[in-house]
Amino acid sequence: MESDINLGLEDVFIKHTSLTYIDGIKGILRYRGYDINDLVSNCSFEEVSYLMIYGELPNKKQLDEFTKELKEHYKLPRHVLSLISELPRDSDALTMMETAFASMSSGEYSWNKENDRKQATKILGENLGIISNIYRHKMGLRLKEPDPKYGYAEAFLRNCFDNVTEDEINAMNAALIIYIDHEVPASTTAALIAASTLSDMYSCITAAIAALKGPLHGGAAEAAFNQFLAIKKPENVDSWFEDNIVNKNKKLMGFGHRVYKTYDPRMKIFKSIAEKLAITDDEKNLLKIAENLEDLGIKRFSSKGIYPNTDYYSGLVFNEIGFPVYTFTVLFGFSRVLGWVAHISEYVENEERLIRPRAVYIGPGEKQFKKIDER
Numbered sequence: 249m250e251s252d253i254n255l256g257l258e259d260v261f262i263k264h265t266s267l268t269y270i271d272g273i274k275g276i277l278r279y280r281g282y283d284i285n286d287l288v289s290n291c292s293f294e295e296v297s298y299l300m301i302y303g304e305l306p307n308k309k310q311l312d313e314f315t316k317e318l319k320e321h322y323k324l325p326r327h328v329l330s331l332i333s334e335l336p337r338d339s340d341a342l343t344m345m346e347t348a349f350a351s352m353s354s355g356e357y358s359w360n361k362e363n364d365r366k367q368a369t370k371i372l373g374e375n376l377g378i379i380s381n382i383y384r385h386k387m388g389l390r391l392k393e394p395d396p397k398y399g400y401a402e403a404f405l406r407n408c409f410d411n412v413t414e415d416e417i418n419a420m421n422a423a424l425i426i427y428i429d430h431e432v433p434a435s436t437t438a439a440l441i442a443a444s445t446l447s448d449m450y451s452c453i454t455a456a457i458a459a460l461k462g463p464l465h466g467g468a469a470e471a472a473f474n475q476f477l478a479i480k481k482p483e484n485v486d487s488w489f490e491d492n493i494v495n496k497n498k499k500l501m502g503f504g505h506r507v508y509k510t511y512d513p514r515m516k517i518f519k520s521i522a523e524k525l526a527i528t529d530d531e532k533n534l535l536k537i538a539e540n541l542e543d544l545g546i547k548r549f550s551s552k553g554i555y556p557n558t559d560y561y562s563g564l565v566f567n568e569i570g571f572p573v574y575t576f577t578v579l580f581g582f583s584r585v586l587g588w589v590a591h592i593s594e595y596v597e598n599e600e601r602l603i604r605p606r607a608v609y610i611g612p613g614e615k616q617f618k619k620i621d622e623r
């Protein structure tokens with residue numbers, strides 16, 4: 249019976265897609281045919297958003313029109329800001345994101361290409377206000393609307409911080425592009441299950457956020473970074489690894505992947521940004537810890553195809569930009585909203601089917617029913 253189950257749906261194909269291609273053996277990631285390295289080096293988040301939503305990279309005119317439409321949605325409905333501000337400040341950032349998206353659910357939604365593109369752009373604009381204000385609320389700052397004078401990454405950082413540098417804006421733009429999509433991980437699959445019932449877009453995103461939260465998926469960046477903090481100094485790496493990973497037979501967080509059996513190409517980009525932005529002694533110290541731990545992890549696990557994934561160095565980058573550790577997962581979600589929306593639109597527009605798998609029953613056989621006073 250057990251052989252009928254594909255635990256974890258490993259290597260089960262659940263949809264067709266023209267969005268994202270992964271070669272897990274060679275370590276290649278492409279969005280709509282373009283290598284992730286080319287997109288990160290040359291594009292704004294807005295350009296790649298257009299690519300994901302419309303299928304092609306935009307020309308100048310298309311980008312200007314798209315950016316204008318996007319900026320019209322930076323402003324959030326009033327109830328969303330008051331809802332965020334009513335939540336306890338120590339609520340989990342992902343819980344705040346779930347609440348905001350759930351509160352915008354339209355109840356009914358008519359799925360078709362034209363509506364989906366408009367809705368995707370609207371959601372991207374709103375998302376900027378939601379995530380920056382989650383940060384503001386958690387930091388005890390007054391909530392405020394993003395300034396449409398700026399492009400996406402810059403407007404986001406300026407809505408979080410008083411001062412931002414060019415390097416930080418570029419790093420945020422890169423992080424936003426890197427996390428956009430990754431085919432059908434757990435969170436996207438959760439969104440697809442909701443979409444396959446013809447639920448509305450906001451509800452599908454809420455389902456995805458719930459699945460992103462855990463440390464085996466989006467929560468891994470925080471878990472990886474917490475390892476670096478716990479190690480404290482580069483000279484402690486060897487003993488920490490021996491005591492906490494080898495002797496306890498524990499997983500090294502930020503390592504391993506269901507699809508990649510080599511280096512995750514996104515991890516290499518995050519690593520080079522983390523190196524570039526490491527300026528203070530604390531940042532350099534954390535980077536050195538991460539690099540030493542990476543070497544030990546590779547020595548021990550690479551023969552099993554376990555290598556560092558995208559979440560291993562992303563926390564260092566977010567920390568260098570100025571974000572606290574408890575925001576790392578929500579920053580991942582900030583970017584991934586686009587991937588979720590692109591996948592669910594593609595799924596419903598192509599009329600793929602209700603997702604309804606089966607479970608192998610292993611409970612008792614038929615039992616004689618007894619009324620409550622006979623039990």
Ligand SMILES: CC(=O)SCCNC(=O)CCNC(=O)[C@H](O)C(C)(C)COP(=O)(O)OP(=O)(O)OC[C@H]1O[C@@H](n2cnc3c(N)ncnc32)[C@H](O)[C@@H]1OP(=O)(O)O
Pocket residue numbers: 256433463464465466468498499500501502503504505506549552554557558559
């Ligand atoms: C953006 C992202 O979501 S990327 C993933 C982020 N998650 C993490 O970094 C958390 C740590 N990594 C993991 O837990 C896993 O590698 C996952 C969840 C990412 C992938 O899991 P799966 O494909 O289900 O692999 P599974 O957990 O079954 O592991 C297979 C084997 O590799 C080992 N393994 C997997 N990951 C690790 C790791 N990080 N450290 C040490 N060993 C590991 C397992 O112990 C298992 O060993 P065994 O066969 O001897 O029992």
Ligand SMILES: O=C([O-])CC(=O)C(=O)O
Pocket residue numbers: 429430432433434465505506507557558
């Ligand atoms: O593909 C996965 O399973 C997880 C991942 O790397 C992502 O969602 O970015």
